Amino acid sequence: METKDQIKRSVSITDVVQSYGLDLKPAGKNYKALCPFHTEKTPSFFIKPESDSFACYGCNKFGDVFTFVQNMENIGFVEAMNLIIEKFNIPVEKKKGFNYSREKKYSVINDTALKYFSGNLSGSGEGKKAADYLTDRDISQKTINDFSLGYALNRWDGLLNFIKSKSLDMDMCIELGLLIKNSKGEVYDRFRGRIIFPIFSESGNIIGFGGRTISDDKVKYLNSPETPLFIKGKNLYGFNITKQFMREKKSSILVEGYFDVISLYQHGIKNVSASLGTALTPAQIHLLRRVSDEIFIGYDSDNAGIEATIRGIERMFEQNLNPRVFNLKGEKDPDDFIRKYGPEEFERSALSSEDGLRFIINTLTKKYDTDIPEKKRDAVREVAKYINKFDDPIVKDGYITIAADYFNVGEREFDISKTTHVKGGKSPEPVELLTSEKILLQSVLKEPSFINMIEPLFNSRLYSVLNIGNLLKKIFSNYGAHNTLNYDLLQEELSPIENITLRMVFDSIDEVSGDNSVLEQNIESSMVNFFRILNEVEISEIGKKIKRAEREGNIEEIRKLINIKNKFNQQKYKVSLGGDLAK
Numbered sequence: 082m083e084t085k086d087q088i089k090r091s092v093s094i095t096d097v098v099q100s101y102g103l104d105l106k107p108a109g110k111n112y113k114a115l116c117p118f119h120t121e122k123t124p125s126f127f128i129k130p131e132s133d134s135f136a137c138y139g140c141n142k143f144g145d146v147f148t149f150v151q152n153m154e155n156i157g158f159v160e161a162m163n164l165i166i167e168k169f170n171i172p173v174e175k176k177k178g179f180n181y182s183r184e185k186k187y188s189v190i191n192d193t194a195l196k197y198f199s200g201n202l203s204g205s206g207e208g209k210k211a212a213d214y215l216t217d218r219d220i221s222q223k224t225i226n227d228f229s230l231g232y233a234l235n236r237w238d239g240l241l242n243f244i245k246s247k248s249l250d251m252d253m254c255i256e257l258g259l260l261i262k263n264s265k266g267e268v269y270d271r272f273r274g275r276i277i278f279p280i281f282s283e284s285g286n287i288i289g290f291g292g293r294t295i296s297d298d299k300v301k302y303l304n305s306p307e308t309p310l311f312i313k314g315k316n317l318y319g320f321n322i323t324k325q326f327m328r329e330k331k332s333s334i335l336v337e338g339y340f341d342v343i344s345l346y347q348h349g350i351k352n353v354s355a356s357l358g359t360a361l362t363p364a365q366i367h368l369l370r371r372v373s374d375e376i377f378i379g380y381d382s383d384n385a386g387i388e389a390t391i392r393g394i395e396r397m398f399e400q401n402l403n404p405r406v407f408n409l410k411g412e413k414d415p416d417d418f419i420r421k422y423g424p425e426e427f428e429r430s431a432l433s434s435e436d437g438l439r440f441i442i443n444t445l446t447k448k449y450d451t452d453i454p455e456k457k458r459d460a461v462r463e464v465a466k467y468i469n470k471f472d473d474p475i476v477k478d479g480y481i482t483i484a485a486d487y488f489n490v491g492e493r494e495f496d497i498s499k500t501t502h503v504k505g506g507k508s509p510e511p512v513e514l515l516t517s518e519k520i521l522l523q524s525v526l527k528e529p530s531f532i533n534m535i536e537p538l539f540n541s542r543l544y545s546v547l548n549i550g551n552l553l554k555k556i557f558s559n560y561g562a563h564n565t566l567n568y569d570l571l572q573e574e575l576s577p578i579e580n581i582t583l584r585m586v587f588d589s590i591d592e593v594s595g596d597n598s599v600l601e602q603n604i605e606s607s608m609v610n611f612f613r614i615l616n617e618v619e620i621s622e623i624g625k626k627i628k629r630a631e632r633e634g635n636i637e638e639i640r641k642l643i644n645i646k647n648k649f650n651q652q653k654y655k656v657s658l659g660g661d662l663a664k
């Protein structure tokens with residue numbers, strides 16, 4: 082049995098949801114609760130024990146027990162599986178195959194690369210130069226160990242040779258972005274002459290690397306590319322080590338750079354982590370929010386840093402959260418600040434820091450001369466734009482009062498909902514489905530392993546004539562990439578309309594039997610119907626071509642086309658999946 086099935090059999094979705102402290106109220110044969118994924122006052126989050134699923138009618142999140150844990154913890158499918166296994170002590174047969182093998186190989190490669198990088202740092206010559214660089218930046222040996230820092234030699238085949246000597250899979254090393262293959266097919270090291278910062282997942286597996294040059298390379302920082310393992314917007318640098326300190330202090334500090342994290346950490350300010358060179362994402366905010374009540378932003382003090390700070394504040398407002406912005410007192414970044422002033426001063430400065438709204442107001446009043454009425458109007462409008470990101474009316478009203486007070490204007494000037502209507506329209510309508518399309522989707526959602534047999538039956542023509550063609554493509558490729566349906570990622574890949582459609586079908590999967598032979602018949606008859614639809618489309622297109630040929634009087638062409646049309650007319654379809662599902 083697949084591990085994921087073993088888990089589903091051993092633990093109910095109700096148990097898993099309850100383990101996160103949600104207060105479940107019975108609702109018929111289901112349960113309802115306040116949704117953990119969006120802010121609400123009346124429950125629209127439902128647990129359906131019968132189909133082992135959950136769905137929220139407020140934010141439209143839905144899925145199975147794995148999707149739930151993935152969203153709660155902001156982790157990938159395999160990590161969610163492992164977490165449930167650990168948490169509920171589920172005895173699973175360890176077996177090869179499945180996702181494990183690939184993830185396991187990735188992690189062996191990353192661990193091997195780390196060995197190479199850390200080994201270099203303790204070497205002589207170039208390694209010594211790298212170690213001296215860290216010493217110059219006041220980084221202690223303990224910090225180097227805590228964060229597993231390393232060094233990539235300044236050559237094209239350093240890691241390459243090391244990997245060869247360990248006979249690891251070269252293609253996987255390229256997939257992970259450790260090695261690069263150019264158009265001539267030459268393979269070489271991505272990281273050269275750089276201090277290496279391994280990036281860990283929340284549970285402590287290496288998922289990527291960051292490198293800072295210590296020579297005069299124009300690219301100061303270089304990161305691993307996004308890979309199946311390394312999704313930048315879902316991770317934070319240092320978080321695996323520092324989240325426990327965020328929990329203790331109930332607050333977290335978000336900075337820009339690797340050195341900011343390790344330097345603050347070394348100076349005893351340990352509740353710190355960095356976004357990974359991308360704009361702050363809701364997923365990253367969610368990570369911080371899980372472990373802290375208060376978030377401080379401590380980005381660089383240059384213009385780019387100020388802009389990133391404002392964007393970060395905006396993202397947090399959208400989550401009904403007002404962060405505080407650390408005042409660097411003119412220092413370039415938190416690393417410089419702590420080295421100059423020390424941790425006590427850092428704590429003091431944090432205590433007196435302004436909140437996000439105040440930061441935005443101050444930044445904008447510097448930009449607009451608010452003594453001039455027209456400029457003041459512009460500033461008010463811009464502040465209003467930010468405040469209206471809050472969708473909790475009580476919180477929003479509170480900040481409107483503060484801003485109106487500051488600018489000495491009426492409160493209604495800030496409430497966009499009372500002047501123009503920004504929150505656009507109603508939610509999209511689902512795609513209209515044929516019965517055969519609905520049944521196929523239901524069956525695939527019920528037993529995704531059928532995808533292995535269905536996908537080869539499809540070609541681009543068939544996808545293009547179905548209402549659910551694009552949706553199916555995305556479902557198939559999601560399954561192909563994860564060897565299971567990863568609803569969390571799938572929902573990100575789908576358009577709003579596709580999401581609603583999938584959601585509608587998902588809600589109805591109890592209509593079909595879970596019996597594999599029934600599902601197989603369902604799929605076969607749906608596929609036959611699809612081929613018939615395609616056939617009709619082909620016939621009608623040939624019909625058009627025949628008409629054209631008749632107008633042109635092209636007898637030869639007409640004869641040829643009629644032949645083809647007859648073949649299509651006589652075409653009978655039979656689809657037999659004929660495979661036993663590996664169970």
Ligand SMILES: [Zn+2]
Pocket residue numbers: 116117118119126137138139140141142
């Ligand atoms: Zn919700």
